[in-house]
Amino acid sequence: MQGFDVDVVVVGAGFAGLNAAARIVAAGRSVCVVEARDRVGGRTKPGTLSGHVVDLGGQWVGPDHRRLIALAARHRIPLEPQFEAGGKLIDYRGRVRRYEGLIPALPLLALLETDRVMKRIERMAAAIAVSAPWAAAGAADLDRITVAGWLDRNLRTKGAKAMMDIAVRAVFSAEPSEISMLFLLTYLRASGGLEPLISVRGGAQQDRVKGGLHPLSERLADEVGRGRLRLSSPVSGIEQDGDGVTVHVSGGEALRGRRAILAVPLALLSRIGAQPAWPALKTGLAQRSPMGSVIKCHVAYETPFWRARGLSGEAVSDAAPFSPVFDGTPEGARHGVLSGFLEGDAARTFTGKPPAERRQAVIATLTRLFGPEAGQPIDYVDNDWLEEEWSGGCYAGLMAPATMTSYGPALRTPAGRVHFAGTETALEATGYVEGALESGERAATEALRALS
Amino acid sequence: MQGFDVDVVVVGAGFAGLNAAARIVAAGRSVCVVEARDRVGGRTKPGTLSGHVVDLGGQWVGPDHRRLIALAARHRIPLEPQFEAGGKLIDYRGRVRRYEGLIPALPLLALLETDRVMKRIERMAAAIAVSAPWAAAGAADLDRITVAGWLDRNLRTKGAKAMMDIAVRAVFSAEPSEISMLFLLTYLRASGGLEPLISVRGGAQQDRVKGGLHPLSERLADEVGRGRLRLSSPVSGIEQDGDGVTVHVSGGEALRGRRAILAVPLALLSRIGAQPAWPALKTGLAQRSPMGSVIKCHVAYETPFWRARGLSGEAVSDAAPFSPVFDGTPEGARHGVLSGFLEGDAARTFTGKPPAERRQAVIATLTRLFGPEAGQPIDYVDNDWLEEEWSGGCYAGLMAPATMTSYGPALRTPAGRVHFAGTETALEATGYVEGALESGERAATEALRALS
Numbered sequence: 038m039q040g041f042d043v044d045v046v047v048v049g050a051g052f053a054g055l056n057a058a059a060r061i062v063a064a065g066r067s068v069c070v071v072e073a074r075d076r077v078g079g080r081t082k083p084g085t086l087s088g089h090v091v092d093l094g095g096q097w098v099g100p101d102h103r104r105l106i107a108l109a110a111r112h113r114i115p116l117e118p119q120f121e122a123g124g125k126l127i128d129y130r131g132r133v134r135r136y137e138g139l140i141p142a143l144p145l146l147a148l149l150e151t152d153r154v155m156k157r158i159e160r161m162a163a164a165i166a167v168s169a170p171w172a173a174a175g176a177a178d179l180d181r182i183t184v185a186g187w188l189d190r191n192l193r194t195k196g197a198k199a200m201m202d203i204a205v206r207a208v209f210s211a212e213p214s215e216i217s218m219l220f221l222l223t224y225l226r227a228s229g230g231l232e233p234l235i236s237v238r239g240g241a242q243q244d245r246v247k248g249g250l251h252p253l254s255e256r257l258a259d260e261v262g263r264g265r266l267r268l269s270s271p272v273s274g275i276e277q278d279g280d281g282v283t284v285h286v287s288g289g290e291a292l293r294g295r296r297a298i299l300a301v302p303l304a305l306l307s308r309i310g311a312q313p314a315w316p317a318l319k320t321g322l323a324q325r326s327p328m329g330s331v332i333k334c335h336v337a338y339e340t341p342f343w344r345a346r347g348l349s350g351e352a353v354s355d356a357a358p359f360s361p362v363f364d365g366t367p368e369g370a371r372h373g374v375l376s377g378f379l380e381g382d383a384a385r386t387f388t389g390k391p392p393a394e395r396r397q398a399v400i401a402t403l404t405r406l407f408g409p410e411a412g413q414p415i416d417y418v419d420n421d422w423l424e425e426e427w428s429g430g431c432y433a434g435l436m437a438p439a440t441m442t443s444y445g446p447a448l449r450t451p452a453g454r455v456h457f458a459g460t461e462t463a464l465e466a467t468g469y470v471e472g473a474l475e476s477g478e479r480a481a482t483e484a485l486r487a488l489s
Numbered sequence: 490m491q492g493f494d495v496d497v498v499v500v501g502a503g504f505a506g507l508n509a510a511a512r513i514v515a516a517g518r519s520v521c522v523v524e525a526r527d528r529v530g531g532r533t534k535p536g537t538l539s540g541h542v543v544d545l546g547g548q549w550v551g552p553d554h555r556r557l558i559a560l561a562a563r564h565r566i567p568l569e570p571q572f573e574a575g576g577k578l579i580d581y582r583g584r585v586r587r588y589e590g591l592i593p594a595l596p597l598l599a600l601l602e603t604d605r606v607m608k609r610i611e612r613m614a615a616a617i618a619v620s621a622p623w624a625a626a627g628a629a630d631l632d633r634i635t636v637a638g639w640l641d642r643n644l645r646t647k648g649a650k651a652m653m654d655i656a657v658r659a660v661f662s663a664e665p666s667e668i669s670m671l672f673l674l675t676y677l678r679a680s681g682g683l684e685p686l687i688s689v690r691g692g693a694q695q696d697r698v699k700g701g702l703h704p705l706s707e708r709l710a711d712e713v714g715r716g717r718l719r720l721s722s723p724v725s726g727i728e729q730d731g732d733g734v735t736v737h738v739s740g741g742e743a744l745r746g747r748r749a750i751l752a753v754p755l756a757l758l759s760r761i762g763a764q765p766a767w768p769a770l771k772t773g774l775a776q777r778s779p780m781g782s783v784i785k786c787h788v789a790y791e792t793p794f795w796r797a798r799g800l801s802g803e804a805v806s807d808a809a810p811f812s813p814v815f816d817g818t819p820e821g822a823r824h825g826v827l828s829g830f831l832e833g834d835a836a837r838t839f840t841g842k843p844p845a846e847r848r849q850a851v852i853a854t855l856t857r858l859f860g861p862e863a864g865q866p867i868d869y870v871d872n873d874w875l876e877e878e879w880s881g882g883c884y885a886g887l888m889a890p891a892t893m894t895s896y897g898p899a900l901r902t903p904a905g906r907v908h909f910a911g912t913e914t915a916l917e918a919t920g921y922v923e924g925a926l927e928s929g930e931r932a933a934t935e936a937l938r939a940l941s
Contacts, residue, residue: 183890211891307756307881324778328773385773421769437890444837
């Protein structure tokens, strides 16, 4: 038996790992956080645009994100509302139209059907328990088909299909053909439904953190204590024995703890050799948890010219690659910013391409949506999450059909003395920073209980 | 610039890697094969049952498997026919029935529909080019849905649904809900259709290798040259520069080659750190290539008692976990063997369980199918491929919807100086040992061309 360096070794310094570590420190136990990157924050990341900090990753805060709101409040960092005054734009079947409210202007039948299917999906999601979606009534049937297959079966109008495709891409950074219907419903349920997820006011895009969301991970790291963090330390293996866990860091160093918390996306689990091997169902789940595909882009203009024309900056397209778009102007800035995403197939088309090519495609979409003024940007920045080695994609891990029913029960199950965190394992706001915080809390509770 | 240890470093000593290495040696170039396991053979593996060698992994040889047949002939190892004389059994809706031919005895409507849907699937598969299935007519639609979703839409009778479920499980070691319809068609196309894949005579189960298929990998390793093999050497990273490739082996050693061939399942790609990082579409594909789920089991009896009753030993079930079953009796043996599989959900139910529990479930199925004599085995052996760290499952990597159209073009694309082999990348007999051999040939050709 060897001695212990700490009570708990946490792998991963995103919001999940940091929150777990902060909880463990607060409980009077010792902790060390090991992180592959040279920075904290995981899937949040700061960038610079026209001299201001922008979020290249996670950005928005919803009114239900109570842990995230409390973290900002604790550090006296104010939230600012997402700008949403004015009309929205939709590029649909070759024409750009203006609309108000949640659902775009569509032919009447398409409008009625969109409304009906959204209500139906809300009802279906409400019947799912996030803690055990595989036990829901009809779970097997819902997990046999893709969202695309379900929509094909249940929608008649092209308009409603286009709307649902747009919504799914925006929420999951994936095509409707990539994910299981049961997974979609479970994910929606964890955030209170579809409407909150695609809404600004009252929804997941309601607020931003002044100065960017990323710096909150720095504050959380301060709470943990900088001396307890080891950056630039990829973990190569985890060994367990009767007493504890040895976490091997690339380069040869090893840390020994009584317990470990793994707070990395499941898609990266196989990078970490395990002795004894990870349980087969955990490995199978990791093989079946691909990350979403997204490139986040910000474009700066001399002024937020769309506001002067009564537009909110919010826009979606059924064909152009850059969708959805939001007003990303920092409060108090003189310049204007449009922020948005290349998602699913669009992200896969543009990953690995030169940034100039991406920029051109993004500006072309904005020009199509907002007119020639959008063709005169003063700055541009983007981040290709598909190329981030230590995320493997964003926003979150996805589940294709059959994964949730066959492997879901392995999601939060510890492997011996190793506990699992990460937004994918969250019961609330899965896929969001709030979910990451919640999962860290839960994993810390598990580890602390085991220590006592 | 450093010197080179060899022209080509091959990672993985399954049939794909060994065949690539043999080709490179035959071309007068130098090679080194690095293998994580302490043995060659990959997804083939020898076991012992009643004093005879049995295949715990890949086992059968079809008449189209010309490379595999040539390899056996080269080493004067005879093939023996899979025993198939007599009636077959189907356990369907609670009753065990006997039948002859390819399609079991079913109610007339179910029989007609099974015949019709199989012919339809054969026609659909025939329209696919294996080299670029994503370019086939209707590819996007076929890749939007699972096989389960397609069957639900296109079948009315319970009997035909049960038959297709049984066939899909047997061919893919997966549930129909796990895989994309386009993937299924492509896989069938690479082996000439569905009927050859589920047939004994004239199909993929026609022959076995006397003494087991696994030893052929030993002969192939002899062809490569034992001095060129490094067993028990997991690869931790691959670095590329302007001149060549450095393959880092766990423990610190490194091998330098002008080119490398990676002949491991894509599901294991993320275990191998890369500098520069793997291209994003390769990583995305690797995240979306889960391995099938299968536990292979052999049961020995005093005699092949089913033969005396005019049964071939072939049996399937729509409910019991152990299906399909074949006569696995070695030619010339006095005892009898029934060999079969726990596949898909059944494999996931029994992985991690004590072998005695698996044995009990297997014997119970056999007793249900073949009567009380099946309850008196004299020996039992199984292999849980879900727990094999260096395979991650079997028989092969699978694709859920949207994977083939979004990531398929990355399948065989080299990453700089690294080429990709493995049965998943094969254009012929994908998923089989024959496909592994073909993929090794193709990767060797690529590497040799680049060297010349």
